[in-house]
């Protein structure tokens with residue numbers, strides 16, 4: 001598509017259409033679209049409603065929670081970072097306990113990653129919300145949905161989330177380049193009076209421009225065409241069907257991993273990610289060597305183990321536009337790769353996944 005005048009009537013039509021179609025995907029009234037990476041949208045969430053010296057509660061669920069924590073610290077936030085082993089999600093009981101202990105309400109926000117892309121663990125946001133309410137604590141709830149939005153059930157307003165952060169390049173099936181903030185009225189009010197010094201990320205000027213169908217500065221115009229198409233595709237399939245498709249592919253993948261005799265990194269079945277599975281390599285075998293062989297032979301790129309997990313796990317992802325046959329191709333590539341690389345494993349993972357897909361074909 002040509003890059004149209006972003007101050008003209010044609011853009012206005014596109015923008016208003018996109019803004020309207022975004023709301024049900026987030027389950028939110030206010031959604032801002034930035035020309036940015038997901039990391040930019042992380043920063044936008046922090047600078048609009050937190051100030052240097054503010055305390056926040058975060059959980060070490062994996063690589064992305066760790067990075068978001070580093071960013072918060074750089075921006076002057078004091079982070080109470082609960083250590084974790086990267087095999088489970090946020091513990092709601094611990095959220096409640098930490099907030100109950102904070103009797104003078106020094107903690108201004110609980111910041112969690114919904115789907116840890118580095119581990120294949122999905123934290124249960126409604127339980128985190130419940131824990132905050134049970135403690136009777138006023139902290140904001142900030143959630144990273146960069147790899148869960150439009151793939152895993154999510155409801156910003158209904159779940160009482162204050163800021164939802166997302167990006168274009170995962171469940172929304174687009175090239176990188178768009179960052180999102182969905183914002184509650186409570187967070188908006190806090191941002192009106194507080195937050196940090198900011199300009200590019202400021203919510204208010206953007207929302208004021210958005211209400212008229214425009215943006216406060218040059219948008220990523222061409223990506224918005226793509227976003228409109230992606231939102232139409234999701235609507236056409238039906239969000240519930242999209243969620244079911246991902247959950248079903250997740251289960252098929254786990255059946256394959258178990259049949260191979262490999263261990264699934266996520267230890268809590270209720271927290272299995274519907275969009276990816278991380279499998280642990282047998283002792284003494286390097287996941288990156290396996291990944292390199294599979295890339296070379298089959299032109300298929302598996303997710304790497306990040307930082308703490310480097311070389312120890314590989315990740316099978318099926319985010320976004322994916323169907324039964326693409327999943328079977330993926331799993332066949334992994335099973336053949338395991339054989340070629342000489343990794344001790346059992347055959348039959350592809351079969352187990354295929355049987356499950358047949359049984360649940362509907």
Ligand SMILES: *Cc1c(COP(=O)(O)O)cnc(C)c1O
Pocket residue numbers: 037038039040064113115116117144145146147167176
């Ligand atoms: C990919 C990802 C990010 C980082 O997004 P960028 O667009 O690379 O900045 C952050 N959090 C999660 C959970 C992700 O999956």
